[in-house]
Structures are given as C-alpha cells and as structure tokens.
Amino acid sequence: MSNSLAVQTLLDETQYLVSPPKVYMKLKAALEDPSTDFGDLAQLISTDVSIAARLLKVANSAMFNFPGQVSSIDRALSLIGTQQTVDLILATEVLKSISGIKSDIFSVEEFSKHSLGCAISARVLAQYKGEHDIEAHFVNGLLHDTGRLLLFVKYPDAQKALLETNKNESAPLRALETQQYGISHEEIGAALFRSWGLPEALVECTAYHHTPMSSEHHSFSAAIVHVADWITHAIPMGGNGENFVPALDESAWLSLGIPESSLEMIMTEINKQYNSALSLLL
Amino acid sequence: MNQLRVNDITVGMVCAADILNKNGQLLIPANTSIEEKHLRLLKAWGFTELPIISSSEPAANQSTTATPPSTESLECRFRHNTPSLLAVIEMKKILGSGKFLRGEM
Incomplete structure (x- = not known):
C-alpha cells in the first residue's frame, strides 16, 4: 500500500510535466462512437496543426515507404488505417511533450532517441512476427521508459548520484532506483498511463519491459518491447541513463521465436528506419 | 565529432x-571533405552550423571512428x-x- 501511495504522490507532483494526450483522447472517443466517419477523424486531427504535420512527416518516412507523397490527413488515414493512425498520434503527442522537458543532469535529446529507437525496434520486430497492429507496438516501445523520465525531473540530485554509482559500480540503474525510491521506473510509468486511461497492453508493456514473462495478459507485446529495448541499448540508439546493456530475458527471447541468424537483418532494418525517423520526429 | 559554426569550418574538414x-x-553526403565551394x-543555403568529424586529418580520424568496439568494451557493456x-x-x-557503428550526433 505504501508503494501505491508513493506512486500517487510522485504522479501528483510530476503529472504537469507530461500532459495527457488530448488529441488522442478525443480520437479514441470518436473511434468508439459508431456515428463517427472518416471525415470526422480527419477533421479532429487537423485541429492540431503540429500533430497533423508530424503525422504527415511520419507517413512520408522510411517507416512506410509509400510510393509518392502523402500530403493529406485523409490520405494518411486511408493508407495507414484509422486505429494505427490514432496510435501514431498518441506517440507523436507524448514525444512532443517529452521533448519540451528541460534538465541539467540528463540529455532529453538522448532520452528521446532511446525512446524512438525502442519504438522503431518494437515495430520492426512486430512486423517480422507478422503482427497486424504494428503501430501499437511502436507506441509501447516509445513510452516504456516514461517512469524514469519522471524520476529524472522529480529527483535530479538523487538520480545524478545514481548515474555515478551505475557507472562506477556497474549495478544496473534500474536496481539502484528501486533501492532508492522503493518503486521501479516501470511501476511509475505504468501507474501514469493507467491514470490516463491508456490501453491496458501499453500499461502492461511499461510495467513489465524488464520482466516480460510476468505480464499476465500481454507477455508477447511485453517481450517485444523487452527485446527492442535490448537492441536499442546494444547498438546503441540514444541513451536513457543506463550505462550497460540490460539483461536479455531468455524466456522472453525464446517466446518470440526469432532465429539468432535473423538478428543482423532485423537490426539493419531498424537502423534504416531509425535514421529516417530521427530527423522527422525529434 | 563536433557541431561547428559554419564560420569556423575550414577547407579539408569532414562532414x-x-x-x-x-x-x-x-x-x-556524410564523409565529404569540405571544399571552398561548399x-x-x-x-x-542559410546553414549556421554543421556536424564535423575532424579538423585536420580527415582520413586518419575517420579510420579511428570506424574501429569496431573491442572485446573488452563489449564484455563490459554486456556484463x-x-x-x-x-x-x-x-x-x-x-x-x-x-x-553498426554510428556517428551519433
């Protein structure tokens, strides 16, 4: 109980830093309303010019490789799919609010790159596995470390000390944080997303991205984020403060059934999409 | 690699x-040696700054950045x-x- 109290206090004090994705919330409600048509959705998206612009940039990136220019929201919706577009909008909204954060002790840019790298990796892995809704995996990867972001902003001095210990004594940053605060960055992120009413799969992927097999209903999606995070640290793409590549969970890796011989090909595709998305999203 | 102001960039530096x-x-393209016309x-074109690998000996520095990570550094990162x-x-x-060496900016 004291844990959930501590999480609530932390959320109350840091919520203002990352705002709930308003356009996404409206779109989600619209999707659930049977009277909503295509034009209504396009209209809603167009009300936020910066989000509409970001969506078009993503639609024109190497993530999709559509022939020709995608120049309207209508066209993006029909090419990408409505649910997938709404997922991408969640991603662009939260990424926008993250990149507005200022910090002296960690690089927001590096953190954003880590988030984007994990998002692209999760998307490529999901695509490799023949998943339909690959944009949902993109969102899961993008937001997995939001809890740590709140820790950096709320406890800059303590986090600075933990970063030093992580570097000098080689203990995983995640373990040091849990020791220091009594809660993990995974639990904090999950609590935030639950309080926003975001999809349960996202909540579980955030909660279990280091221990995916503990996820009750979404262990496959959590395993995707886990392996994506591992690849993101290994290459590396950006950084989230952790100085070492987190341990790969053997059961999680095996559960995806990806042959080791495919790893290089998957990483090559990730690298290509990441380099393209980098200039577009950040 | 540094972000250098265009005014501080000289011929022979490498993008x-x-x-x-x-x-x-x-x-x-990346790895182009900057010439006067650039x-x-x-x-x-209105650029104010550029990412630059090296200032004096592009070839030598390039080969340094392209060195694969040592076994020791990999073992340490994967501990x-x-x-x-x-x-x-x-x-x-x-x-x-x-x-997968990358010129992270």
Whole structure:
C-alpha cells in the first residue's frame, strides 16, 4: 500500500510535466462512437496543426515507404488505417511533450532517441512476427521508459548520484532506483498511463519491459518491447541513463521465436528506419 | 565529432552526417571533405552550423571512428547479460564486426 501511495504522490507532483494526450483522447472517443466517419477523424486531427504535420512527416518516412507523397490527413488515414493512425498520434503527442522537458543532469535529446529507437525496434520486430497492429507496438516501445523520465525531473540530485554509482559500480540503474525510491521506473510509468486511461497492453508493456514473462495478459507485446529495448541499448540508439546493456530475458527471447541468424537483418532494418525517423520526429 | 559554426569550418574538414535541406534532399553526403565551394553554398543555403568529424586529418580520424568496439568494451557493456545465451553471443559478434557503428550526433 505504501508503494501505491508513493506512486500517487510522485504522479501528483510530476503529472504537469507530461500532459495527457488530448488529441488522442478525443480520437479514441470518436473511434468508439459508431456515428463517427472518416471525415470526422480527419477533421479532429487537423485541429492540431503540429500533430497533423508530424503525422504527415511520419507517413512520408522510411517507416512506410509509400510510393509518392502523402500530403493529406485523409490520405494518411486511408493508407495507414484509422486505429494505427490514432496510435501514431498518441506517440507523436507524448514525444512532443517529452521533448519540451528541460534538465541539467540528463540529455532529453538522448532520452528521446532511446525512446524512438525502442519504438522503431518494437515495430520492426512486430512486423517480422507478422503482427497486424504494428503501430501499437511502436507506441509501447516509445513510452516504456516514461517512469524514469519522471524520476529524472522529480529527483535530479538523487538520480545524478545514481548515474555515478551505475557507472562506477556497474549495478544496473534500474536496481539502484528501486533501492532508492522503493518503486521501479516501470511501476511509475505504468501507474501514469493507467491514470490516463491508456490501453491496458501499453500499461502492461511499461510495467513489465524488464520482466516480460510476468505480464499476465500481454507477455508477447511485453517481450517485444523487452527485446527492442535490448537492441536499442546494444547498438546503441540514444541513451536513457543506463550505462550497460540490460539483461536479455531468455524466456522472453525464446517466446518470440526469432532465429539468432535473423538478428543482423532485423537490426539493419531498424537502423534504416531509425535514421529516417530521427530527423522527422525529434 | 563536433557541431561547428559554419564560420569556423575550414577547407579539408569532414562532414559527419548527411546534410539535407528542409525537403530532405541530400545536399552534401556524410564523409565529404569540405571544399571552398561548399562553404559558399552552406552560407547561401542559410546553414549556421554543421556536424564535423575532424579538423585536420580527415582520413586518419575517420579510420579511428570506424574501429569496431573491442572485446573488452563489449564484455563490459554486456556484463549483465548471460554470456552463454545464443542471442547474446550473436549480438556481440554483430557489434564486434563494426557494422553498426554510428556517428551519433
């Protein structure tokens, strides 16, 4: 109980830093309303010019490789799919609010790159596995470390000390944080997303991205984020403060059934999409 | 690699990344040695700063940045991973080949 109290206090004090994705919330409600048509959705998206612009940039990136220019929201919706577009909008909204954060002790840019790298990796892995809704995996990867972001902003001095210990004594940053605060960055992120009413799969992927097999209903999606995070640290793409590549969970890796011989090909595709998305999203 | 102001860039320095215009068109590819005409064009295009790999000996420095990570540094970075896992062995092999070296900005 004291844990959930501590999480609530932390959320109350840091919520203002990352705002709930308003356009996404409206779109989600619209999707659930049977009277909503295509034009209504396009209209809603167009009300936020910066989000509409970001969506078009993503639609024109190497993530999709559509022939020709995608120049309207209508066209993006029909090419990408409505649910997938709404997922991408969640991603662009939260990424926008993250990149507005200022910090002296960690690089927001590096953190954003880590988030984007994990998002692209999760998307490529999901695509490799023949998943339909690959944009949902993109969102899961993008937001997995939001809890740590709140820790950096709320406890800059303590986090600075933990970063030093992580570097000098080689203990995983995640373990040091849990020791220091009594809660993990995974639990904090999950609590935030639950309080926003975001999809349960996202909540579980955030909660279990280091221990995916503990996820009750979404262990496959959590395993995707886990392996994506591992690849993101290994290459590396950006950084989230952790100085070492987190341990790969053997059961999680095996559960995806990806042959080791495919790893290089998957990483090559990730690298290509990441380099393209980098200039577009950040 | 440094972000240098266009005014501080001199002939012979090497671009660390592709230089694109706002529409994503490639103006100067990564690893291009800057010439006098580039400097004129960069100013005309309105660039204020560029990512630069080296200042004096581009070739020598380039080969330094392209060195694959040593076994020791990989072992250190992967210390929390189970060394006998096939995926971990494969990942270290891929990274050790130097294929995924990136000029992070």
